[in-house]
Amino acid sequence: MPAMFIRVDVDPAVQANAALCKQLVEVCPVDIFRPDGEGKVATVEENLDECTLCDLCIQAAPGQVQVIKLYAT
Amino acid sequence: MRFYEYEAKQLLERHRVPLPKRKLVTDADGAAAAAFDLGGPVVLKSQVLSGGRMKAGGVKFAEGAGQAKQAAAEILKLTINGLTPVGVLVEEQRTIAQEYFAAVTYDGRAKRPVIIFSDMGGIDIEEVAEFHPEHLSRTHFSALHPFSDHIAKQAVAAVGVTGNDLTRLTSIVAALVRIFFDYDMTLAEINPIGRLDDGTIVALDAHMDMEAEARRTHAALLQQLGVPESDNRQARPPTPFEIAAAKVDAADTRGVAGNLTEFDGNLGLIIGAGGGSLTLFDAVRAAGGRPANYCEIGGNPSVAKAAALTKLICQQPKVKKIAVMMNVVSNTRVDIVARGVIKGCIEAGFDPAEKIAIFRIPGSWEEDGFQILKKYGVDYVDRSVSMHEAARRAVAKMGKR
Amino acid sequence: MSILIDESTTFIIQGITGREAVTMAREVLDYGSKLIGGVTPGRKGRAVHGVPVEDTVRAFTERTRVDASVVSVPPGFAADAVFEAIDAGIKLVVVVTERIPRKQVAQFVEYAQERGVRLIGPNCLGIISPGKSKVGGVGGANTERAFKPGKIGVMSRSGGMTVEIANSLSESGLGISTAISIGGDAIIGSTYAELMPLFDSDPQTAGIAIYSEPGGRAEYELAEYMQSSGSRLPVVAFMAGRFMDEMPGMRFGHAGTIVEGKADTAVEKIANLERAGIGVAERIEDIPRLLKERLGEGA
Numbered sequence: 002m003p004a005m006f007i008r009v010d011v012d013p014a015v016q017a018n019a020a021l022c023k024q025l026v027e028v029c030p031v032d033i034f035r036p037d038g039e040g041k042v043a044t045v046e047e048n049l050d051e052c053t054l055c056d057l058c059i060q061a062a063p064g065q066v067q068v069i070k071l072y073a074t
Numbered sequence: 075m076r077f078y079e080y081e082a083k084q085l086l087e088r089h090r091v092p093l094p095k096r097k098l099v100t101d102a103d104g105a106a107a108a109a110f111d112l113g114g115p116v117v118l119k120s121q122v123l124s125g126g127r128m129k130a131g132g133v134k135f136a137e138g139a140g141q142a143k144q145a146a147a148e149i150l151k152l153t154i155n156g157l158t159p160v161g162v163l164v165e166e167q168r169t170i171a172q173e174y175f176a177a178v179t180y181d182g183r184a185k186r187p188v189i190i191f192s193d194m195g196g197i198d199i200e201e202v203a204e205f206h207p208e209h210l211s212r213t214h215f216s217a218l219h220p221f222s223d224h225i226a227k228q229a230v231a232a233v234g235v236t237g238n239d240l241t242r243l244t245s246i247v248a249a250l251v252r253i254f255f256d257y258d259m260t261l262a263e264i265n266p267i268g269r270l271d272d273g274t275i276v277a278l279d280a281h282m283d284m285e286a287e288a289r290r291t292h293a294a295l296l297q298q299l300g301v302p303e304s305d306n307r308q309a310r311p312p313t314p315f316e317i318a319a320a321k322v323d324a325a326d327t328r329g330v331a332g333n334l335t336e337f338d339g340n341l342g343l344i345i346g347a348g349g350g351s352l353t354l355f356d357a358v359r360a361a362g363g364r365p366a367n368y369c370e371i372g373g374n375p376s377v378a379k380a381a382a383l384t385k386l387i388c389q390q391p392k393v394k395k396i397a398v399m400m401n402v403v404s405n406t407r408v409d410i411v412a413r414g415v416i417k418g419c420i421e422a423g424f425d426p427a428e429k430i431a432i433f434r435i436p437g438s439w440e441e442d443g444f445q446i447l448k449k450y451g452v453d454y455v456d457r458s459v460s461m462h463e464a465a466r467r468a469v470a471k472m473g474k475r
Numbered sequence: 476m477s478i479l480i481d482e483s484t485t486f487i488i489q490g491i492t493g494r495e496a497v498t499m500a501r502e503v504l505d506y507g508s509k510l511i512g513g514v515t516p517g518r519k520g521r522a523v524h525g526v527p528v529e530d531t532v533r534a535f536t537e538r539t540r541v542d543a544s545v546v547s548v549p550p551g552f553a554a555d556a557v558f559e560a561i562d563a564g565i566k567l568v569v570v571v572t573e574r575i576p577r578k579q580v581a582q583f584v585e586y587a588q589e590r591g592v593r594l595i596g597p598n599c600l601g602i603i604s605p606g607k608s609k610v611g612g613v614g615g616a617n618t619e620r621a622f623k624p625g626k627i628g629v630m631s632r633s634g635g636m637t638v639e640i641a642n643s644l645s646e647s648g649l650g651i652s653t654a655i656s657i658g659g660d661a662i663i664g665s666t667y668a669e670l671m672p673l674f675d676s677d678p679q680t681a682g683i684a685i686y687s688e689p690g691g692r693a694e695y696e697l698a699e700y701m702q703s704s705g706s707r708l709p710v711v712a713f714m715a716g717r718f719m720d721e722m723p724g725m726r727f728g729h730a731g732t733i734v735e736g737k738a739d740t741a742v743e744k745i746a747n748l749e750r751a752g753i754g755v756a757e758r759i760e761d762i763p764r765l766l767k768e769r770l771g772e773g774a
């Protein structure tokens with residue numbers, strides 16, 4: 002089942018920065034980011050709804066990661 | 075977790091408490107053979123985790139193998155308080171001159187372990203306490219400082235026992251205290267202890283309860299006794315619904331979403347936590363509702379875990395609607411639970427707006443939670459609606475009974 | 476005034492680097508409590524939300540005044556942590572950890588008594604004196620709204636229900652003097668009856684609300700206290716778990732909540748509380764009303 006409540010958008014610019022990609026994987030407490038094996042980062046669909054809205058990813062990559070509440074009008 | 079009599083007696087034997095000769099059997103032919111081996115008259119006792127065996131007909135006497143076979147067949151067929159016996163304990167029957175009672179437990183009020191001893195064994199100890207207080211002693215002792223046998227002697231002597239009986243009973247009671255501590259028991263009881271016509275003293279029946287949390291510590295012992303890990307030793311055997319809920323809880327270590335007990339009603343409950351669940355379950359019943367289950371959610375379960383429990387409850391054919399209610403939450407998040415229950419409903423193939431009779435969880439992250447509920451059309455209330463009022467509204471939606 | 480804690484109470488958290496404890500640390504600091512540090516063996520030199528972490532309790536008690544400690548460590552380490560706090564001379568120990576083996580609880584409760592240490596818990600959420608301080612996680616992030624300063628003392632065997640009851644008292648305008656989550660285990664450091672004298676001598680407290688459950692004898696002890704002490708305080712109790720009366724031998728909710736004999740049942744306890752003049756509320760929302768009646772304030 003696809004995520005119902007949360008979407009996470011990662012700016013393409015992040016993918017050029019391997020260190021930042023790695024950091025995203027590390028900061029998220031619910032494993033929403035995973036390394037894709039080529040120094041880039043991918044989001045894990047089945048974990049998206051576990052997002053705690055802790056903002057740690059946004060703090061790690063200000064302006065480049067967006068956490069969208071699909072339930073907000 | 076409660077031990078069967080035959081297991082408790084194995085523990086007593088390890089600590090050299092004298093016991094009658096005995097044999098555990100699981101069928102009538104085995105009982106006949108056991109009676110033959112023991113020779114002479116025997117007593118046959120149903121092995122169930124329930125008191126009141128004698129009254130229920132779970133204890134029978136037999137003169138020889140033939141009678142023993144007949145008695146065992148009857149006992150094995152007999153359920154006591156809904157429990158089926160796991161076997162029959164066949165014991166040599168002895169003539170008892172005097173019965174004693176000994177138990178070790180914690181006294182929550184004194185905050186100490188206590189030895190309760192009486193020279194009026196075999197009967198209800200609460201009755202002895204009420205009508206014959208001089209025949210009952212309560213001896214508190216330290217959990218911190220070393221235990222010494224003289225404390226057991228004190229407990230026995232306090233009801234006026236002296237002579238040979240005193241020394242023999244002292245060593246039995248001291249052994250009981252050691253069993254109590256060594257195996258993390260919450261209760262270790264021998265009732266009755268019998269003085270036989272030849273003056274020997276033996277443990278005739280035993281009841282022991284180990285703290286559930288200590289099972290892992292004593293895994294080796296439990297294995298020796300043949301207690302499988304899946305054997306929960308509750309007052310009644312778990313239902314498939316309860317087993318499935320326990321699996322949901324065990325599959326994900328984040329928070330609690332389980333401790334489910336099945337009831338025969340039609341309103342599924344997703345409630346929490348400990349005290350909140352007790353309060354809400356009462357509230358639903360007080361409003362005339364019939365719960366399909368008790369459960370506990372707390373400590374911030376993951377969305378997936380809350381969803382899995384919700385799905386399981388929704389899938390029960392008897393569940394018409396579910397009510398999602400908690401006390402004002404501090405740590406568990408309203409939005410996370412809201413996501414979980416909505417997801418679980420949908421995964422089970424139901425419309426959350428229809429299936430969820432009410433959602434009443436106020437507290438941390440409630441703004442986000444309420445936004446989610448609104449989007450899916452779920453009827454929700456905030457803390458201005460009490461737990462009891464929320465329960466009443468849920469029950470009202472169930473229609474006529 | 477309040478009881479046990481006030482705005483000057485300094486304390487540490489043992490196990491401060493654990494997941495729940497980190498959150499607790501942030502919440503108590505946000506509330507204005509004087510959390511001065513925490514202990515996690517091997518983590519000396521770190522900081523959690525700006526407060527220092529040490530390897531030992533003595534590292535704090537040797538250099539400063541420590542009034543209290545909150546123990547929030549895994550069950551297997553809890554007894555040792557309590558002994559360490561007591562040996563370091565701390566006089567108020569709040570044990571949050573649940574599922575501590577009963578034998579160990581009996582041991583540290585006895586040790587606390589021998590050393591004249593006030594122990595709260597185990598399996599509790601701590602103490603709060605609204606507007607002054609909170610020692611423990613009670614109320615979580617929404618403490619302000621549920622706990623308004625006022626005149627009712629709260630004691631509860633359930634952490635969650637401490638908040639629910641406090642919330643109803645706050646909304647009613649009565650407010651809270653001090654609320655104590657006393658813990659849900661079969662053996663706890665401080666029972667209702669043992670805390671009553673403190674409330675009795677606290678001028679801020681005008682009445683008491685308690686949350687109780689089947690199992691144990693704490694409610695009987697409270698009833699006896701009320702009859703023998705000449706307490707000035709009206710007491711209203713809420714009894715949860717009435718359904719358990721029909722289900723002897725089954726444990727629900729807390730470790731200490733089980734009906735094993737007649738005295739454990741909700742029905743017996745309610746009758747006994749009422750005989751002692753304690754009001755028994757059918758619903759949470761009745762608690763403020765019953766207290767107001769007893770305080771002569773009308774509904």
Ligand code: SF4
Binds near residue numbers: 028033052057059
């Ligand atoms: S907000 Fe927190 S939980 Fe959500 S994706 Fe970012 S890091 Fe992960």
